[in-house]
Amino acid sequence: MRAPCFENTASIYPASRAEGHIEAMDWTALWLSLRLAVFTVVLLLPVGILAGRRLAYGEFAAKGLVEALVALPLVLPPTVLGFYLLGLFGADSPLGSAWQAFTGTSLVFSFEGLLLASVIVNLPFAILPMQRGFEAIPREVREAGACCGMTPWQVLRRIEMPLAWPGVLTASVLSFAHTLGEFGVVLMVGGNIPGETETISIAIYDRVQAFDNAAAARMSALLLVVSVVTIALTFAFSRRLGRRFN
């Protein structure tokens, strides 16, 4: 099953594999990683807000179980997680076959599959900080919003989001950084298709395997800079935010 779709996707994006290997900097892989990270964060924001909020405020029977499931990707070895996702996305699985029927392409070894895997892997990084963020808002403050005549949507927008903002920011940064660095799951689910599923982390690994340490060093340095800038901006921003009303 896999071989045809591998060929298929490879034939759609025939260009960059050969070029990528001779370039000093694999811009295609970097661009793909950044795209993957941004899309992951964009998809995770609403998921994290809804789930984090539900877990923060809700009292339901299966809450402990749901929390454990959300945290599972933190402790599960990435290759194990990748292995199960591979099965889940495969053309034989309900999800994989539905995707195939709907889009005509395979979910495994595709950018979309990689994105979905990335979203699942990053669930704890997105949900847990947001849950903490929403938990920090006293129930009475939310209720005061309702008593001021705000609809639940207005309470979310005008009271909860501004107060849970540090949690949302942390969640976004963690998911973004983690996606840039994810290796095991990406390799398992995405394969290593330049332009389609080869991320910068895998590209670095590739260069090292090919004894091209100079290229690996340059890409690693670039990732380092991106990470430092992201963390610095986050810290500065959340400190300014915190000073305002705490």
Added chain:
Amino acid sequence: MDGLTVDLVQDAPIPLTARIRAAPGEVLGLVGPSGSGKTTILRAIAGLYRPREGRVGVDGEVWFDSSTAYCLPPHERRCGLVFQSYALFPHMTAVGNIVAGLAHLPPGRRRERAAELLALVHLTGLEDRYPVNLSGGQQQRVAVARALAREPRVLLLDEPFSAVDRETRERLYRELAAMRRRLSMPVVLVTHDLNEALMLADKLSLLRHGRTLQHGEPAQVLAHPDSVEAARLLGHRNVFTARVLEQQPARGFTIIEWQGHRLEAAANGRYRPGDAVAWMVPASKVVLHRRDRPSRGTTENPLSGTISEHLLLGDTTVSALRVDEGEQPALSFRVPIHVAERNGLGVGERASVSLLAAAIHLMPPGDPSP
């Protein structure tokens, strides 16, 4: 009907049997010990808690009715609630907090109205402070102004004075007393402090274990509790059991026998000679006989005994008198310090008192022990 009407009944999770009425402009004091369901009732009025059964209505408009499964969401109830913790929005300034409750006004009018409300609570000049930079008393005033912003049809105050120091609290009492004359909606004041309710409320609703024990004018409720339970809750210490001897309606007395003493009590036609009753007398209606110069009042229910307890309480003293041949708990009375000194009150000293007959109130017998 105008004003607030609340009837709530449920067994679980919090047992409730509450019936509350408050007319427009009236301050209703909801008084009870912690865990008596006061806050739950307030939350049910605001729509933050949905009771199993009951009805909440304001000015003839139904907010909640379990019989028709109707429950107006909180943001559609025009209800001002001042939380015990004030629950100000920490990311908004004082004026921002008030503007948040002014969504019913056109945007151009909000700032102006918020300034008026800040002036009403004496906070002009602090518009741009964040709650973290306001004192407890100032936060409470912002919370009151925010609750009033919506032009509520009922104002709910949940222990609004519990989080401030005593000095601030007394100032806030005076402010609320002054402000309430301008308020035209029913006000429900939840408190565990009876004195607070006596000072500020027009009506008192006594609550215990989620059940309304008694409702009425504060002075009336205080002087005439319906039951031993209510009397205890009102802080009366002189609650005892006795037996009715005879009715003397012409003189306005019911005569009871207590520990071999014949006492004249305020007439109460509900009891017949031989009936067991509970009786109480407020500590303030127990009059100490002067040692040097016995006065006319000494003939009114005189009792003698030995002082078993003598405590200093601010500028008054509280004493317990173990009445001669008495087996029941001692009689409690309070006098100013100078009176206690002049009469040589102290543990082990002899003393005589009179119980003012008009203040002796009879109740159905209950468990008189505290």
